Amino acid sequence: MxxxxxxxxxxxxxxxxxxxxxxxxxxxxxxxxxxxxxxxxxxxxxxxxxxxxxxxxxxxxxxxxxxxxxxxxxxNAGVVKAVQEQVANLTHTLFTLTPYEQYVEVCELLNKHTPGNFKKKSVLFNSGAEAVENAVKIARKATRKNGIVVFDHAYHGRTNLTFTMNFKSAPYGNGFGPTAPSIQHVPMSYPYRDPQGMTGVEAAQRSINYIEKRVGVEDLAAIVIEPIQGEGGFIVPAEGFLKTLSDWAHANGVIVIADEVQAGVARTGKWFASEHFEGWEPDLFTIAKGIAGGMPISAVTGRAEIMDASHPGGLGGTFGGNPVAAAAAVSVLKEIEAGGxxxxxxxxxxxxxxxxxxxxxxxxxxxxxxxxxxxxxxxxxxxxxxxxxxxxxxxxxxxxxxxxxxxxxxxxxxxxxxxxxxxxxxxxxxxxxxxxxxxxxxxx
The missing domain is CATH 3.90.1150.10 (Aspartate Aminotransferase, domain 1)
Known part of the structure; x- marks a missing residue:
C-alpha cells in the first residue's frame, strides 16, 4: 500500500x-x-x-x-492490512458460542491501558450506545440498585435508555417515548457559563446536593459522565469537579462510569481523557469510536469484580467483538502502544x-x-x-x-x-x- x-x-x-x-x-x-x-x-x-x-x-x-x-x-495502513487478513480467515462465529483470539487480545490491551491501579476485565459490543447500555446493566447488577445519575449537556446515544440519559430531547428522543425509568439529571461543571469564580469543588458540591436531596443515594447504582463532553460542546469540567464526585460516589457505594466514547483512545493526547483530571477514579469505562479505525466495535472496561457481577450469558450479542472489527482494534491499539x-x-x-x-x-x-x-x-x-x-x-x-x-x-x-x-x-x-x-x- x-x-x-x-x-x-x-x-x-x-x-x-x-x-x-x-x-x-x-x-x-x-x-x-x-x-x-x-x-x-x-x-x-x-x-x-x-x-x-x-x-x-x-x-x-x-x-x-x-x-x-x-x-x-x-x-490507515495497519488497519487495512489487519482487516484484509482477518476477513480472508474468519468473518464471524459469535464469541459467546465459539470464541477467537482477537476478542481476547482487544480486552487485554484495554485492560492494560485504561486508567486505574486495579485488576480490570472487558467485554465487547458494537457501538457507543450499546457500551453505555451494558455499563448501566453491569452497575445495576453489581449494586442491586436501579438509579442512574447523568449530567446536564450530556450525550450518550440514541437507544431508549441512552436518549433518556441525554440532556437534549431534540432531536434524539422527542416523540420516541416512553423514556427509560430511574434516570436523573444533575448540573454539570461548565466553567464558561457557571457563576464567575465557581471552583470545580463547588460545582461538584452543587451536583452532590442535587443528588442527595432530589435523587437520594439509597437506590443509586451509578453516576455516568463524560470526562470531556462530546455533543454537549467539548465542555471540560473545572479542576476538582470529577475528583470530588468520585470521592463522594465511592464513599456512598456508587459506581463511577466514565463515558469515553468520543474522548478516549488517544484523541486528547492521553490514552483516555480521564487521565487529564487528577484524583478522578472511574470504576468502569465505555469505549468506542476511535478504537478500530472505522470498524464498528465498542467495549466496557473496568474493575474485575464489578465486570464479573453478571451471570454467564447476561452480556454479549451476535456481532459484539466481531473478529474483523476486533482485528482492526488490535491494530489501532498496538499502533498507539508503539508510540508517536x-x-x-x-x-x-x-x-x-x-x-x-x-x-x-x-x-x-x-x-x-x-x-x-x-x-x-x-x-x-x-x-x-x-x-x-x-x-x-x-x-x-x-x-x-x-x-x-x-x-x-x-x-x-x-x-x-x-x-x-x-x-x-x-x-x-x-x-x-x-x-x-x-x-x-x-x-x-
Whole structure:
C-alpha cells in the first residue's frame, strides 16, 4: 500500500455538493428513512489520512474524523492490512458460542491501558450506545440498585435508555417515548457559563446536593459522565469537579462510569481523557469510536469484580467483538502502544490551541476556546454577552463546507464548532483548514 492513496490536499472542483452528490441525494430521499438525516449531503467515495473525496472529485479536509472515529487517519495502513487478513480467515462465529483470539487480545490491551491501579476485565459490543447500555446493566447488577445519575449537556446515544440519559430531547428522543425509568439529571461543571469564580469543588458540591436531596443515594447504582463532553460542546469540567464526585460516589457505594466514547483512545493526547483530571477514579469505562479505525466495535472496561457481577450469558450479542472489527482494534491499539500517536495528538492540541486562541483575541464573536489535544472547540456568542450565537456557527459551517473543509457543530445551543482532526493530518493541512475558517470569520 502506498504511503498516500489519496493526495493530501484540498481541491474544490465543483460546487459542494456537486451534481453527482446531488443526484445520489435524490436517490437517498426516495430510499432512506427521513430519520437518518444528512449534515452535508456529499457522497464520499474514498478517503485517506485527513482527506475525503466525494463522488464529484472534490478533496475535502476532514476535521471531523467521522465524529471521532478515524482518529489515526482514514484507511490507515495497519488497519487495512489487519482487516484484509482477518476477513480472508474468519468473518464471524459469535464469541459467546465459539470464541477467537482477537476478542481476547482487544480486552487485554484495554485492560492494560485504561486508567486505574486495579485488576480490570472487558467485554465487547458494537457501538457507543450499546457500551453505555451494558455499563448501566453491569452497575445495576453489581449494586442491586436501579438509579442512574447523568449530567446536564450530556450525550450518550440514541437507544431508549441512552436518549433518556441525554440532556437534549431534540432531536434524539422527542416523540420516541416512553423514556427509560430511574434516570436523573444533575448540573454539570461548565466553567464558561457557571457563576464567575465557581471552583470545580463547588460545582461538584452543587451536583452532590442535587443528588442527595432530589435523587437520594439509597437506590443509586451509578453516576455516568463524560470526562470531556462530546455533543454537549467539548465542555471540560473545572479542576476538582470529577475528583470530588468520585470521592463522594465511592464513599456512598456508587459506581463511577466514565463515558469515553468520543474522548478516549488517544484523541486528547492521553490514552483516555480521564487521565487529564487528577484524583478522578472511574470504576468502569465505555469505549468506542476511535478504537478500530472505522470498524464498528465498542467495549466496557473496568474493575474485575464489578465486570464479573453478571451471570454467564447476561452480556454479549451476535456481532459484539466481531473478529474483523476486533482485528482492526488490535491494530489501532498496538499502533498507539508503539508510540508517536499520543504525542501527535499533543502536537495538534498545541497548534489548534494557539490558532484558536489567536482567533478568539481577534473576533469577539468567539466566547471560549477549550479542549485537550486533538479535541478542541470554539463557543460562539453575541459579542459582549453569553447569549449563544447559533447563526454565526451556521454561517461558518456553510462557508467551510463550500470551500472544502468539513467541520462539525455541537453544543446544547448549537453554538459550538468542534475540531476532531485525524491525527494523520499534517500541520500544513490543518493550518490551511483554519485559514478557511478565518476567511469565514472575517466575512461575518
Amino acid at each position: 502506498s504511503e498516500f492513496t489519496v493526495a493530501q490536499e484540498r481541491k474544490v472542483v465543483t460546487s459542494i455538493p456537486g451534481p453527482k452528490s446531488q443526484a445520489l441525494h435524490q436517490r437517498r430521499l426516495d430510499a432512506v428513512s427521513a430519520g437518518a438525516g444528512a449534515a452535508l449531503p456529499v457522497y464520499i467515495e474514498k478517503a485517506h489520512g485527513a482527506i475525503i473525496v466525494d463522488a464529484d472529485g472534490n478533496h475535502m479536509i476532514d476535521l471531523g474524523s467521522g465524529i471521532g472515529v478515524t482518529t489515526i487517519g482514514h484507511t 500517536v499520543i504525542e501527535r495528538a499533543q502536537e495538534l492540541g498545541k497548534l489548534l490551541g494557539d490558532r484558536l486562541n489567536a482567533l478568539k483575541a481577534k473576533y469577539p464573536v468567539i466566547g471560549d476556546v477549550r479542549g485537550h489535544g486533538a479535541m478542541m472547540a470554539l463557543e460562539f456568542v453575541e459579542p459582549g454577552t453569553l447569549n449563544p450565537n447559533k447563526d454565526a456557527v451556521d454561517k461558518l459551517v456553510k462557508h467551510c463546507h463550500s470551500n472544502g473543509v468539513l467541520i462539525l457543530n455541537a453544543g446544547t445551543y448549537y453554538n459550538v464548532i468542534r475540531f476532531l482532526p485525524p491525527l494523520a493530518i499534517s500541520d500544513a493541512l490543518l493550518n490551511e483548514a483554519l485559514d478557511v475558517l478565518e476567511e469565514g470569520l472575517a466575512a461575518l
